Amino acid sequence: MRSGADLELVHLTKRYGTALAVNDINHVFTNGTYVCLLGPSGCGKSSTLRMIAGHESVSEGQIVLDGHDISYLPPAKRGTAMMFQSYALFPHLSVRDNVAFSLKMKGEDKATRHRKADEMLELVDMGHLSARLPAQLSGGQQQRVALARALVTNPRVLLLDEPLSALDPFLRIRVRAELKRLQRELGITFIHVTHGQDEALALADEMVVMNNAVIEQAGPAREVFTAPRTEFVARFMGGHNIITLGDASYALRADEVRLAPQGHAATVRTVEYQGNHVAVTSAMGEAEVLALIPDHDFFKDPKNPGDAVSLAWDEGRLHRLQA
Structure with a gap:
């Protein structure tokens, strides 16, 4: 097993009754890389992400971060943070309080959590709207708040579940560039689930293509596109x-x-x-x-x-x- 802040999946398996959603996968996500996990609907990519996050139980195998098995830890104790597709912001809390919420749960005092929330809001260019409620924001602005909330806990790995799917095409390209910039600035691992090949090619240092509950091919984005290993990967990449x-x-x-x-x-x-x-x-x-x-x-x-x-x-x- 590796040490360092790499994230390693070891014989990771997920069953729902008799259905096999993720079948005995082994993979190392190198620390500090932008990884896109992609494949068609039902291939196992979201189940994999949710197991890493702790929102889905592991049927077999291990999830190892920085040399420690985190497979059975609660989500808040893993060193990971998840940004959901639906953003899931609290409608009655201000932008600042939404971002600071997890710090409040950890018992941090108000001044400290507000300072950290404000720092994160500046990072995603939302500091000027910290007093607003989510309903007063556009979809793109809500998404940035969700991103700040996920990052405020200082995770080693940020997990993103189809984060751009609700945005219009122009905004999607802009937010894509912001995600890449943030990942480089923060130097942490981003694991981003998508079924969009263009999105993955634009963002990924590494692409992991899944099909039928297994990893069909993984490697640098250019390599996966120019040298697909299987007919499935060639057809899926387009x-x-x-x-x-x-x-x-x-x-x-x-x-x-x-x-x-x-x-x-x-x-x-x-x-x-x-x-x-x-x-x-x-x-x-x-x-x-x-x-x-x-x-x-x-x-x-x-x-x-x-x-x-x-x-x-x-x-x-x-x-x-x-x-």
Whole structure:
């Protein structure tokens, strides 16, 4: 077992009756990293997060933080803090008192807890609204208060359960940047559950992709995207084609496919303008192949559904998948 403030999952398992939600997973989250835990609904990512937080019991295995088994400690004694998707702010308490609430439960005096709450509110740029009630705040502002409340206990690990899902797209991108900045400034581990690949690619130092209650692949974000190990990871991350040649399957990034004078014969199915590129989906035998063509290249010789085309790619860009 590791020491240091790394968080380690050892043969971690969660059963609900006969259903297996998390199946014997082993993983080390390196201290001070931004980790995104992602996968489709029902893959086990939220159950894993809730077990780390102490909001869900462990069926088997251990959760080890800084060399200590925290699997059976109550949430407040673990050195972790959780920020919920719903924010769960107390409507009758001011912003400052919401943030200070857990310190009040620990018995800290009013002056100390207010000072700590104010420091955290400044960190998330909400100091000027400390006297307001949650109902007087926008969704993005409520979220920052929830973040300050989670951070005020000085956790070693912050757990975030789909924290951006309730925000509109513009705000989501802004808050995403703030989360990354905060994680770097604080130097603590963030474990962020999402099913959004874009969100994970933008934020994660490490991505942990789950499927069917196990970890399918983990590694740096760029590595998981450019070198998916399995067909599931390639399809889930998006932007890849799965091409079968002989008895092997390969992942091929859609931006590596081009329309060329010679190549594999195909018929255009759909054409979608997406701004800086055009998404052209073609039927190549039984397979459907997506090509992302830079818009200036596409419009030199535009194609329409039903057109015959030749698809080409550099053979060196085919990435072999595990069976």
